[in-house]
Amino acid sequence: xxxxxxxxxxxxxxxxxxxxxxxxxxxxxxxxxxxxxxxxxxxxxxxxxxxxxxxxxxxxxxxxxxxxxxxxxxxxxxxxxxxxxxxxxxxxxxxxxxxxxxxxxxxxxxxxxxxxxxxxxxxxxxxxxxxxxxxxxxxxxxxxxxxxxxxxxxxxxxxxxxxxxxxxxxxxxxxxxxxxxxxxxxxxxxxxxxxxxxxxxxxxxxxxxxxxxxxxxxxxxxxxxxxxxxxxxxxxxxxxxxxxxxxxxxx
Amino acid sequence: xxxxxxxxxxxxxxxxxxxxxxxxxxxxxxxxxxxxxxxxxxxxxxxxxxxxxxxxxxxxxxxxxxxxxxxxxxxxxxxxxxxxxxxxxxxxxxxxxxxxxxxxxxxxxxxxxxxxxxxxxxxxxxxxxxxxxxxxxxxxxxxxxxxxxxxxxxxxxxxxxxxxxxxxxxxxxxxxxxxxxxxxxxxxxxxxxxxxxxxxxxxxxxxxxxxxxxxxxxxxxxxxxxxxxxxxxxxxxxxxxxxxxxxx
Numbered sequence: 378x379x380x381x382x383x384x385x386x387x388x389x390x391x392x393x394x395x396x397x398x399x400x401x402x403x404x405x406x407x408x409x410x411x412x413x414x415x416x417x418x419x420x421x422x423x424x425x426x427x428x429x430x431x432x433x434x435x436x437x438x439x440x441x442x443x444x445x446x447x448x449x450x451x452x453x454x455x456x457x458x459x460x461x462x463x464x465x466x467x468x469x470x471x472x473x474x475x476x477x478x479x480x481x482x483x484x485x486x487x488x489x490x491x492x493x494x495x496x497x498x499x500x501x502x503x504x505x506x507x508x509x510x511x512x513x514x515x516x517x518x519x520x521x522x523x524x525x526x527x528x529x530x531x532x533x534x535x536x537x538x539x540x541x542x543x544x545x546x547x548x549x550x551x552x553x554x555x556x557x558x559x560x561x562x563x564x565x566x567x568x569x570x571x572x573x574x575x576x577x578x579x580x581x582x583x584x585x586x587x588x589x590x591x592x593x594x595x596x597x598x599x600x601x602x603x604x605x606x607x608x609x610x611x612x613x614x615x616x617x618x619x620x621x622x623x624x625x626x627x628x
Numbered sequence: 629x630x631x632x633x634x635x636x637x638x639x640x641x642x643x644x645x646x647x648x649x650x651x652x653x654x655x656x657x658x659x660x661x662x663x664x665x666x667x668x669x670x671x672x673x674x675x676x677x678x679x680x681x682x683x684x685x686x687x688x689x690x691x692x693x694x695x696x697x698x699x700x701x702x703x704x705x706x707x708x709x710x711x712x713x714x715x716x717x718x719x720x721x722x723x724x725x726x727x728x729x730x731x732x733x734x735x736x737x738x739x740x741x742x743x744x745x746x747x748x749x750x751x752x753x754x755x756x757x758x759x760x761x762x763x764x765x766x767x768x769x770x771x772x773x774x775x776x777x778x779x780x781x782x783x784x785x786x787x788x789x790x791x792x793x794x795x796x797x798x799x800x801x802x803x804x805x806x807x808x809x810x811x812x813x814x815x816x817x818x819x820x821x822x823x824x825x826x827x828x829x830x831x832x833x834x835x836x837x838x839x840x841x842x843x844x845x846x847x848x849x850x851x852x853x854x855x856x857x858x859x860x861x862x863x864x865x866x867x868x869x870x871x872x873x874x875x876x
Contacts, residue, residue, distance in 0.1 A: 425752050454754040465749040479753045482653050537752075 378403045379424060379535065379567055384433035386419055393419045395591035396433070404565045406558050406581045408572055411588035412613060418539065420588065421571045425459060425537055426450050437535070455483060458528030460538040460557075464520040466512040466527070472499075473508035476527045483531065498526035502556060518549040522556070529560060536561065536568040542577060550574060554581050575614055578602065587613065640836050646758040647766070647835075657764055664768035668730050672776060675729060676722050680780035683717050684709060684787030692797045702798040706806020709788040714815045718781035720867050723826035726773060727859035731834035734765055735855035738838030739848045747839075762835040766828060773827035774820055781819065818874050825866050830859045 379401040386394040394416045401407040401424075409417045422428040424435060426442065435442040437453055445453065466475050476495045480486055486494070499505055502522040512520055521541060528536060538557060542550035554574075558581040561568040570577065578585060582599035587610050595607045602614060615621045651657040691705045738761055741747050750757045785807065793800045837855040841848055 427748055427751065451754045451756070454752055457752055457754075459749065459752045461745045461749060463745060465745040467746055468744075482656055482753065482755055 378436075378438055379569065380436040381420070381424070382434040382436070384420070384423060384435065385431045386416075386423060386428065387431045392431075393591055394423070394430075397586075397588070397591075397593045399586045399593055399596060400584075401567055401569050402584050403567045404561065405568070405583040406561050407567070407569045407584045407586070408578060408582045409569065409586050409588060410572060410578055410582075410613065411594075412573070415588040416591045417571045417573075417588055421537060421539055421569065424569060425457060426454065455531065456534040458531070458533035458536045460521065460524045460528050460536075460541055462540040462543055464512070464517075464524040466520055466523055468512055470511075471508065472504075472510050472512070472515065472523050475512070475523060476530050479527065479531050494530060495526075498530050499523075501529070501560070502526045503552075517544050518546075518553070521545065521549075521553055525553075525556060525560070529564075532564065534566055536566050538568070538570040538572075540571060540573075542572060542574040547576065550576060551580065557581065575617075575620065578614065589613075636836075639840070640832075643758060643836065643839075644832075646756065647762045647832075649756055649759045651759060651763070652755065657760065660760065660764035661768050664765050665772050667733075668726075668765075668768055669772035669776060672726055672729055673779075675725060676776050676780050677783055679721060679725055680718065680783040681787035681790075683721055683780075684713060684784030684789075685791030687712055687717065687784075688788035688792040689797070692792055701802075703802040703806035703809065705792070705798060706788075706803040707809045708806070710785055710807050710811075711815060713781050713784040713788075714819050716867075718784055719777045719819050719822035719826060720863065722777050722780045723773065723823065723830060723863055724860055726776070727826075727830040727834075727863060728856050730769070731830045731855045731859045732852045734831060734834035735838040735841075735852045736848060738762075738835055739841035739851050740838075742839065742841050743844070743848060758839065762832070762839065765835055766831045769827040769831040770824055773830075774823040777819060777823035814874075818870065821874065822867065822870050825870060826863050829862045829866060833859045833862060 380399070381401075382398050383396045384394055384398070385392065385396050397416075397420065409420055411417050419428065423430050430443060433443070440453065442450070442453065466472075467478070470478065473492070473495050476498055477491050480491045480494065484491075495508065496505070499507065502525050504519060504522045504526065507515060507519065507523075512523070515523065528538075536557070541553050541557060545553065554577050557568060557570065560566070570581075572578070579599050579602070582602070585595075585597055585599065585602070586593055587595040587607075589609050594609045595605065597605060602610065605611070687709050688705060691708050692702075695702070695705065738747075741761070747757045747761070750760065789800070789803055792798060793803055834855040837851040837858070841851040
């Protein structure tokens with residue numbers, strides 16, 4: 378479980394996050410949604426410690442993440458996996474070397490054990506047999522899956538995904554969403570996804586935070602989205618004329 | 629401008645303890661050091677070799693020209709070429725060239741990693757990126773660049789010989805006599821000190837510029853240029869300081 382309390386973040390005179398409190402639940406896919414510029418990416422970067430909050434607290438279970446020294450932050454980070462928007466795979470390494478990198482760095486496993494784990498992770502993301510390919514030799518969807526495999530290789534307690542569906546076709550997006558949701562459930566981990574993909578919201582949104590202009594505008598689950606009377610939420614979810622017509626016909 | 633220089637200097641000093649922090653996994657660092665030694669050393673061998681041979685040749689030809697018609701014995705040319713090469717030409721010119729080649733390469737590599745979120749990805753894994761990405765480059769340079777400079781000194785003297793003896797400017801005997809006259813080991817020590825200091829400057833400045841790059845490809849290009857310009861200026865300043873300290 379991760380909890381943010383009254384979190385604020387400013388860049389110069391611009392206040393991007395204006396006091397957000399929210400709990401990201403363990404074993405659930407937690408979604409941060411909102412329009413561009415709402416503060417989603419800033420919140421995600423605060424959660425993983427790439428940025429420091431101006432004020433407020435971030436709790437990883439019962440540990441105050443904002444009060445930790447560099448060494449303690451590093452220890453927490455070893456329990457964190459992250460999928461980046463652009464996958465952030467190391468170009469000079471093969472798929473296997475990319476996935477193996479965290480193990481090479483932090484574990485004393487033998488090469489045989491590491492290879493076994495790499496194969497398991499690749500199998501888990503339905504991507505067997507690409508071990509020796511370089512990232513440039515794989516498609517966008519494959520790179521995302523390799524990114525997920527690398528993120529889960531050390532069996533993290535917390536998984537963060539920044540726009541996992543960006544640049545992917547709708548079908549591949551669904552595959553990635555389902556993959557993340559099933560990994561979350563299987564391993565009972567806290568997953569936080571930053572997205573503006575409406576399919577993701579309706580498919581895997583178990584615990585959703587809608588950000589608007591640096592504030593938490595709404596929170597709930599995918600089941601509560603349709604029942605909610607929140608205008609900001611409806612403006613956001615049914616932004617496209619197609620979905621609006623669909624909603625009207627459903628009403 | 630002045631405040632930026634002080635800001636950068638302060639940030640650089642505060643960044644260094646992070647760079648030289650205890651490695652998470654020695655074997656990974658060793659692997660990276662070996663790779664960097666290959667990139668910096670083998671990758672720069674030909675350019676340093678070519679520059680050294682021509683520096684030696686030009687030095688010999690120009691001194692022969694200036695001494696023509698004077699009462700100074702001709703074997704002095706060998707002596708001057710040797711000491712000039714060892715004290716100044718081999719370490720300084722080689723490192724200025726390496727600052728352009730290796731420095732811009734390092735700044736672009738690390739800056740590219742910053743832009744493609746590779747550094748963020750490593751940070752989130754728990755890797756001390758300042759140490760993992762920078763320390764191996766500095767260590768590799770501190771080992772390999774003095775070796776390149778030694779090679780440059782030898783090749784430069786060889787270049788002087790090839791440019792002057794076969795062309796009949798003076799005899800091989802005169803050149804060798806000059807080379808063997810008034811040799812001082814201290815000069816070789818100065819050369820090694822310079823090469824170590826210059827190696828540290830050119831790699832650490834380039835790593836710093838790449839590591840803290842912000843923005844897009846234009847900023848990356850600027851950082852790469854800045855790495856070379858700042859590296860070269862600092863090398864020349866250090867050259868003067870070392871000359872002052874070790875020769876007076």
